Amino acid sequence: MPPLNRVCVLGSGNWGSTAARIVGSNVLKLADFDDRVNIWVYEEMVNGKKLTEIINTQHENVKYLPGHKLPPNVTAVADPKEAVRGATHLVVVIPHQFVQDLLASIHGCVSPSAQAISLIKGIAISSLGMTTMTQIIHRALAIPVASLSGANIADEIAEEKYCETTIGCSDPGEAAVWQSLFNTPYFQVNCVSDVIGVEFCGALKNVVAVGAGFIDGLGLGNNTKAAIIRIGFLEMRRLAMHISGAQIQDATFMESCGMADVITTCYGGRNRRLAEEFVKTGKRMSQLEQEMLNGQKLQGYLTAGEVYSYIDGCGIADHYPLFTNIYQICYQGRHPHTIFDGLNVDFSRDTRTPPLAS
Numbered sequence: 001m002p003p004l005n006r007v008c009v010l011g012s013g014n015w016g017s018t019a020a021r022i023v024g025s026n027v028l029k030l031a032d033f034d035d036r037v038n039i040w041v042y043e044e045m046v047n048g049k050k051l052t053e054i055i056n057t058q059h060e061n062v063k064y065l066p067g068h069k070l071p072p073n074v075t076a077v078a079d080p081k082e083a084v085r086g087a088t089h090l091v092v093v094i095p096h097q098f099v100q101d102l103l104a105s106i107h108g109c110v111s112p113s114a115q116a117i118s119l120i121k122g123i124a125i126s127s128l129g130m131t132t133m134t135q136i137i138h139r140a141l142a143i144p145v146a147s148l149s150g151a152n153i154a155d156e157i158a159e160e161k162y163c164e165t166t167i168g169c170s171d172p173g174e175a176a177v178w179q180s181l182f183n184t185p186y187f188q189v190n191c192v193s194d195v196i197g198v199e200f201c202g203a204l205k206n207v208v209a210v211g212a213g214f215i216d217g218l219g220l221g222n223n224t225k226a227a228i229i230r231i232g233f234l235e236m237r238r239l240a241m242h243i244s245g246a247q248i249q250d251a252t253f254m255e256s257c258g259m260a261d262v263i264t265t266c267y268g269g270r271n272r273r274l275a276e277e278f279v280k281t282g283k284r285m286s287q288l289e290q291e292m293l294n295g296q297k298l299q300g301y302l303t304a305g306e307v308y309s310y311i312d313g314c315g316i317a318d319h320y321p322l323f324t325n326i327y328q329i330c331y332q333g334r335h336p337h338t339i340f341d342g343l344n345v346d347f348s349r350d351t352r353t354p355p356l357a358s
């Protein structure tokens with residue numbers, strides 16, 4: 001009999017713990033997967049005890065996903081090298097600012113026949129330009145990497161409220177395996193071949209969420225927020241197409257990872273909530289993150305900085321007035337009302353859809 005596949009979840013925050021809950025339950029139904037699922041936990045003390053010990057005895061991540069039990073076959077491991085040992089399927093789900101350090105810590109420990117999926121919403125800027133998380137993981141581990149992103153507020157999924165998600169995977173066989181690991185009656189997975197398009201959507205919507213939070217903080221209404229969502233969505237698509245061109249499919253933007261995620265994040269996400277407080281209190285985002293999130297991390301204001309450094313470096317910032325305004329409000333002390341400056345951009349030539357025959 002061939003050896004069983006084994007999953008390791010790298011990350012145990014709000015979404016990481018929720019993903020481990022889903023995968024931990026699904027592997028029990030899959031004959032070719034080992035029941036044991038390791039979850040790498042960035043170790044910390046919670047109420048005088050190690051978080052790994054709490055998870056392994058109470059089967060609950062009391063700090064990042066309180067009130068929801070993890071299946072007992074999910075085992076918390078503090079050493080990332082030990083966590084990935086023997087894993088055939090890596091689920092990478094940590095805040096994007098920590099991914100490089102994590103990958104360095106497991107260098108040489110991952111089986112060359114393993115594969116990975118990134119649930120991270122973020123991008124990175126390097127001398128190579130703007131890179132996605134699947135590209136970074138692939139470069140570090142030299143294994144195939146898929147992406148998963150969608151309108152997925154973790155707390156709602158932990159409560160098993162129906163939603164959809166999108167997996168981007170170029171190999172249909174591997175996509176089917178990832179789907180079997182994640183799909184549940186309340187978490188409906190749709191697979192597409194556009195790996196990078198899925199993750200660009202997930203990363204860039206966090207910047208739009210910051211803009212939506214500014215609108216809420218200014219006390220403006222639903223129509224105004226809808227305008228920011230529409231323009232933000234078009235800037236997301238324009239930037240993704242600019243960077244990866246033909247690799248990205250227009251249809252991806254209509255999946256859960258695209259339009260649906262922009263909507264949910266602009267109404268219910270952490271980035272939106274803290275951006276609203278930023279306007280109301282005048283505090284910095286990093287301070288609000290520390291005060292309000294109990295260790296959870298924001299991606300949106302960091303991504304706004306990364307996006308701006310890229311578009312400014314390329315001399316194309318004037319094609320992205322909303323992203324530029326959000327960056328300048330976050331980092332340069334501009335008043336949130338300036339979010340509307342220069343938003344009358346023509347996006348009509350961005351679509352690749354041919355005109356309908358008359």
Ligand SMILES: NC(=O)c1ccc[n+]([C@@H]2O[C@H](COP(=O)([O-])OP(=O)(O)OC[C@H]3O[C@@H](n4cnc5c(N)ncnc54)[C@H](O)[C@@H]3O)[C@@H](O)[C@H]2O)c1
Nearest residue numbers: 012013014015016042093094095098120121153154296297
């Ligand atoms: N929470 C959600 O609703 C949600 C949904 C979809 C996608 N995501 C994405 O998933 C990714 C992970 O977010 P999350 O919500 O699971 O995390 P989180 O924000 O809830 O928690 C932060 C995590 O980072 C860990 N951490 C802190 N310092 C660290 C360090 N130096 N090195 C490594 N880890 C450290 C903490 O232990 C904790 O596990 C992000 O890219 C996020 O955008 C989140």
Ligand SMILES: O=P(O)(O)OC[C@H](O)CO
Nearest residue numbers: 150151152153269270271
């Ligand atoms: O809480 P946020 O703003 O990090 O968003 C969470 C998810 O990405 C929504 O799909």
